[in-house]
Amino acid sequence: MIKELEVSKIDDVMKIWLEANIKAHDFVSESYWIENYDFVKKALPQSDVLVYEDDGEIKGFIGIIDKSYIAGLFISTQYQHSGIGSKLIEKCKQCYPILKLDVYAKNLKAVNFYKRHGFKIEQEKENYDTKESEYSMVWKL
Template identity: 65%
Template sequence: MIKNLDICKIDDIMQIWLQTNMDSHDFISEDYWKNNYNFVRKILPESTVFVYEDEGEIKGFIGIIEDSYIAGLFVSQEYQHMGIGSKLIERSKKYCSTLKLDVYVKNSNAVNFYKKHGFKIIEEKEDEETKEVEYSMIWNL
């Protein structure tokens, strides 16, 4: 079931955020993610966050800022490839007529996932913080 973030479950959300980032971005130091943890935890409640929860367990979430920018889509490792990410994207498409995001080129699974959901690459650039190449992608209704 997809619902809005219940702030009392932010620690569960943040564990998914941290672990998924470290698993999916092994080309970036784990320290980078750990050093950004408190910042993300602080700003997350200011975002629109849709949570996929099943039987009381949060299995994934998507955060949208500035009414259209996907700041992140995360599904716990053990629940990936079960359609949860697709459900979160589809829910977000009902909320926004345009969705934008940046994704690391080296994260080919994510790039392919977004392409499958109709996102188009509009730019290739270097992330200022990590120095990794990323795509800017967009989806329009």
């Protein structure tokens, strides 16, 4: 079931955020994610966050900033490749006429996932913090 994040469950979401980032971005130092944990935890409540919850367990979530920017889409490592990410993206497409995001070019699984969902690469640039190449992608209704 997809619903808005309850602030009382922010630690569950952050656990997914940390584990999924470390797994998906082995080309970025693990310490980078650990160092940014508190910043993201404080910023998350200012975003529109939808969670996929099943039997009281949060299995994934998506965060939207400024009614169009996907700040992150993360699925718990044991539930990846089960369609949860697709369900969250499709739900957002019903709510927002345009969706934008940045994704590391080396994260081919994510790049291909977004392409399958109709996102187009608009620009390639260097991530300010990590110096890694990333794509800016967009989907429009």
